[in-house]
Amino acid sequence: MADVLASGLLNGLVYALIAMGLALIWGIMDVINFAHGEFLMIGMYTAFWLYTLFGLDPVSTFPVAMIVLAFIGFGTYHLIIRHIMTGPPIVQILATFGLSLLLRQLAFLFFSPNYRSLPHTLVHGSLRVAGVQFGLPQAVTAAAALVAAAALFYAIYRTRWGLALLTVAEDRETASLMGVDPGRVNAQVWMVGSAAVGLAGALMTMFFYVFPGVGFNFSLLAFVAVSLGGFGSMLGAFIGGVIIGLVQSLAGFYLDPALQNAVVFGMFLLVLWLRPQGLFGRW
Amino acid sequence: MVSARARNLALLGALVALLIAFPFVVRGAYPKQVAILVLLYGALGSAWNVVGGYVGRISLGHAAFFGIGAYVTMWLMTAQHITPWIGMAVGSLGAAGLALLIGWPTLRLKGHYFAMATIALGEVLRIVFNDWAFVGGASGLEAPIHVSWATLTFRSQTPYYFIALAFAVLTAGLVAFYVEGKAGYYWQAIRGDESAAASLGVDTARYKMNGLVLSAGVTGLWGGFFAVHVGFVNPDSVFDILISVQMVLVAVLGGIGSLVGPWLGALILLPLGELTRVALGGSGRGVDLLLYALVIVLITVLQPGGILALWRRHGTPRGS
Amino acid sequence: MALLEVRDLTKAFGGLLANDHLSFDVEEGEVLALIGPNGAGKTTLFNCITGQSRPTSGTVAFHGRDITGRAPSATARAGLMRTFQIPRSFTQMSVLDNVMVGALLWERRVGPARERASSVLEMVGLEDRRYVPAGSLNVAGRKRLGLARALATRPTLLLLDEVAGGLNPTEVEALLQVLDRIHGSGVTLVLVEHVLEVVMRMARRVLVLDYGRLIAEGAPGDIVHDDRVIEAYLGRRHAAG
Numbered sequence: 001m002a003d004v005l006a007s008g009l010l011n012g013l014v015y016a017l018i019a020m021g022l023a024l025i026w027g028i029m030d031v032i033n034f035a036h037g038e039f040l041m042i043g044m045y046t047a048f049w050l051y052t053l054f055g056l057d058p059v060s061t062f063p064v065a066m067i068v069l070a071f072i073g074f075g076t077y078h079l080i081i082r083h084i085m086t087g088p089p090i091v092q093i094l095a096t097f098g099l100s101l102l103l104r105q106l107a108f109l110f111f112s113p114n115y116r117s118l119p120h121t122l123v124h125g126s127l128r129v130a131g132v133q134f135g136l137p138q139a140v141t142a143a144a145a146l147v148a149a150a151a152l153f154y155a156i157y158r159t160r161w162g163l164a165l166l167t168v169a170e171d172r173e174t175a176s177l178m179g180v181d182p183g184r185v186n187a188q189v190w191m192v193g194s195a196a197v198g199l200a201g202a203l204m205t206m207f208f209y210v211f212p213g214v215g216f217n218f219s220l221l222a223f224v225a226v227s228l229g230g231f232g233s234m235l236g237a238f239i240g241g242v243i244i245g246l247v248q249s250l251a252g253f254y255l256d257p258a259l260q261n262a263v264v265f266g267m268f269l270l271v272l273w274l275r276p277q278g279l280f281g282r283w
Numbered sequence: 284m285v286s287a288r289a290r291n292l293a294l295l296g297a298l299v300a301l302l303i304a305f306p307f308v309v310r311g312a313y314p315k316q317v318a319i320l321v322l323l324y325g326a327l328g329s330a331w332n333v334v335g336g337y338v339g340r341i342s343l344g345h346a347a348f349f350g351i352g353a354y355v356t357m358w359l360m361t362a363q364h365i366t367p368w369i370g371m372a373v374g375s376l377g378a379a380g381l382a383l384l385i386g387w388p389t390l391r392l393k394g395h396y397f398a399m400a401t402i403a404l405g406e407v408l409r410i411v412f413n414d415w416a417f418v419g420g421a422s423g424l425e426a427p428i429h430v431s432w433a434t435l436t437f438r439s440q441t442p443y444y445f446i447a448l449a450f451a452v453l454t455a456g457l458v459a460f461y462v463e464g465k466a467g468y469y470w471q472a473i474r475g476d477e478s479a480a481a482s483l484g485v486d487t488a489r490y491k492m493n494g495l496v497l498s499a500g501v502t503g504l505w506g507g508f509f510a511v512h513v514g515f516v517n518p519d520s521v522f523d524i525l526i527s528v529q530m531v532l533v534a535v536l537g538g539i540g541s542l543v544g545p546w547l548g549a550l551i552l553l554p555l556g557e558l559t560r561v562a563l564g565g566s567g568r569g570v571d572l573l574l575y576a577l578v579i580v581l582i583t584v585l586q587p588g589g590i591l592a593l594w595r596r597h598g599t600p601r602g603s
Numbered sequence: 604m605a606l607l608e609v610r611d612l613t614k615a616f617g618g619l620l621a622n623d624h625l626s627f628d629v630e631e632g633e634v635l636a637l638i639g640p641n642g643a644g645k646t647t648l649f650n651c652i653t654g655q656s657r658p659t660s661g662t663v664a665f666h667g668r669d670i671t672g673r674a675p676s677a678t679a680r681a682g683l684m685r686t687f688q689i690p691r692s693f694t695q696m697s698v699l700d701n702v703m704v705g706a707l708l709w710e711r712r713v714g715p716a717r718e719r720a721s722s723v724l725e726m727v728g729l730e731d732r733r734y735v736p737a738g739s740l741n742v743a744g745r746k747r748l749g750l751a752r753a754l755a756t757r758p759t760l761l762l763l764d765e766v767a768g769g770l771n772p773t774e775v776e777a778l779l780q781v782l783d784r785i786h787g788s789g790v791t792l793v794l795v796e797h798v799l800e801v802v803m804r805m806a807r808r809v810l811v812l813d814y815g816r817l818i819a820e821g822a823p824g825d826i827v828h829d830d831r832v833i834e835a836y837l838g839r840r841h842a843a844g
């Protein structure tokens with residue numbers, strides 16, 4: 001039982017990081033990136049190929065994944081998001097959804113649909129601490145996620161850069177009157193949010209299968225986490241992620257591993273129906 | 284001088300005549316199969332459009348209704364030996380029932396949240412059905428091969444085509460009836476400004492629900508048809524999010540919020556998809572989906588109004 | 604029994620009393636003006652009456668029946684209509700279709716609704732722009748559209764929130780004629796207005812609100828000279844009598 005909780009917590013911390021990347025973009029720009037999971041997939045493939053082609057371990061190549069994703073985030077913002085930001089919700093939803101499908105199919109085409117994994121990463125095996133068993137790669141990833149989350153928090157709430165972000169989120173026009181360039185802030189938000197998910201993806205290759213369709217589920221889980229925590233709340237997204245990890249793990253244990261996501265999504269529907277503003281929501 | 288209405292009806296009549304003549308003019312099963320797909324997705328797009336284009340809520344989980352219709356029809360046929368003619372109707376009711384169940388809490392949600400809720404719903408159904416022995420789990424249900432009108436099993440595509448055509452006319456007529464009537468105005472008002480609509484006496488909750496139930500019922504009916512046409516159902520084939528996406532795509536491509544749009548979109552998209560799949564052979568489903576994705580992204584960035592908007596720019600503006 | 608009876612209506616936002624124990628009647632067939640400085644609580648009052656907001660306490664009765672806190676769609680069906688300070692047209696729909704949404708409240712079928720909508724458009728002077736998308740109208744046009752839309756629902760009592768706001772003198776004159784026609788057709792009017800000309804020419808009775816309270820009531824000519832009113836608008840120094 002303790003093992004189940006440990007696994008859930010560790011997964012949850014990773015979900016938390018993924019969710020925070022989404023929450024950042026959502027909170028500052030009111031745009032939901034339906035391709036967030038595919039960004040994760042790209043992070044995973046980046047680490048996978050660097051390992052397979054050059055023998056470089058994910059624990060050393062995750063910065064590369066972060067940079068790759070930052071570029072992709074930047075590109076996405078300039079090529080797509082910028083044009084659809086002021087439009088009706090359907091255009092926003094379809095644009096990022098279309099992007100997710102595009103990225104997935106491109107991966108399908110170029111990387112083949114096979115499930116890949118990294119057999120002998122530097123960090124491997126499991127650990128037993130105080131009678132609780134958990135995987136070492138999971139633990140390392142979770143620790144990295146925690147550090148990244150803390151860094152994000154600090155950056156947003158304790159730096160001038162973060163203040164600029166929050167100002168744009170609050171009132172775009174006033175922010176620009178005060179010398180903050182909303183366009184630049186938007187691009188930066190996309191870069192940082194994407195980089196965060198790139199980090200998660202790269203490290204996850206140590207213990208998760210890599211395949212083109214891996215993104216969809218994580219997109220959904222990220223939405224659930226952010227919605228649970230409440231729109232606009234980074235802390236909420238973090239806590240939401242952890243809760244999901246735990247619920248998923250417990251559901252898999254008590255019911256059926258095949259049904260664990262159904263439980264998470266079912267919980268999501270209940271939250272939307274009963275308390276749409278989530279735990280810390282602003283509306 | 285012929286009135287616009289008379290002219291439109293004449294065009295419609297000519298179109299229907301053409302459609303009826305089609306299977307006799309064209310040889311081979313494949314064109315008819317594609318035509319059936321066009322009718323299927325034109326209708327699904329129309330049904331989706333009621334909620335997406337008129338009421339203004341973007342659903343990315345309509346496959347949930349489609350799948351329910353498909354499973355109910357197939358289960359009644361295989362387990363209870365009930366003819367699909369009744370099964371499809373029950374499936375339609377089942378889908379409508381699902382809409383009634385989840386409609387009230389879900390329709391309260393704003394734009395993005397509604398979309399996510401529908402995705403979640405579709406996924407929950409897919410996962411649950413995948414694990415549920417009663418409906419065959421991952422393998423699903425398969426119809427026994429017994430050719431007859433009662434079991435809706437035929438060797439040729441032609442009977443399927445005519446059934447699809449009849450259903451398509453029914454769908455188009457039903458949707459047009461509601462859209463041109465009081466409901467249509469109220470739906471558009473709700474989409475425009477829900478609170479202002481309420482201040483004019485519109486019972487917004489009821490009309491949103493009506494739209495969803497209509498949309499779901501029609502979608503469920505076609506789900507049932509799909510099941511008997513293909514001969515089997517399984518979770519991945521009927522609860523797939525790509526079905527939901529394709530429904531949205533034909534409507535958006537053709538012109539969201541118009542009666543003709545979804546049919547136009549289906550007419551363009553389905554043959555295109557089939558063409559790429561055939562032309563690129565082994566790549567299989569990969570490339571046609573890639574094409575869809577490109578179309579979606581390009582449409583949303585360049586011309587959200589769809590093809591109809593492009594056409595209207597060059598034509599004369601029509602009165603309301 | 605008055606058409607509308609407001610008793611002790613209070614709306615609090617946290618510690619702030621936007622409406623503070625307001626009590627007044629609206630008699631059938633009259634034109635009542637509601638004036639007061641910005642922030643006096645006039646729009647909030649409308650919201651509480653028609654149901655966009657729920658009053659914290661107090662009652663609203665219409666035709667003798669209690670409608671306190673009932674939803675806007677219900678009050679609309681009872682014959683109580685309001686327009687919005689910032690017009691909320693259905694921008695993607697044509698002018699005619701906008702008004703039809705109102706007309707469909709009582710006309711069950713589209714044909715008769717269209718006729719009613721057309722005649723309402725003629726009454727407010729928008730019939731020449733009936734096929735224009737509402738989003739392309741200017742402010743004056745949208746205010747008129749809001750008026751037409753509300754009228755189409757066959758209201759007994761019409762609450763107009765700054766319907767003359769932002770209009771130039773020519774437009775105000777045209778609006779006054781429209782309002783005359785509407786009043787003449789039997790609709791009771793309550794106007795929230797800053798444009799004094801409208802108040803003076805239309806209203807037989809004026810209520811003055813300040814900081815959520817009713818501070819004066821009377822004929823337009825008297826109210827303008829009332830010390831309390833002047834003080835509310837301009838501050839203590841200017842009250843000279």
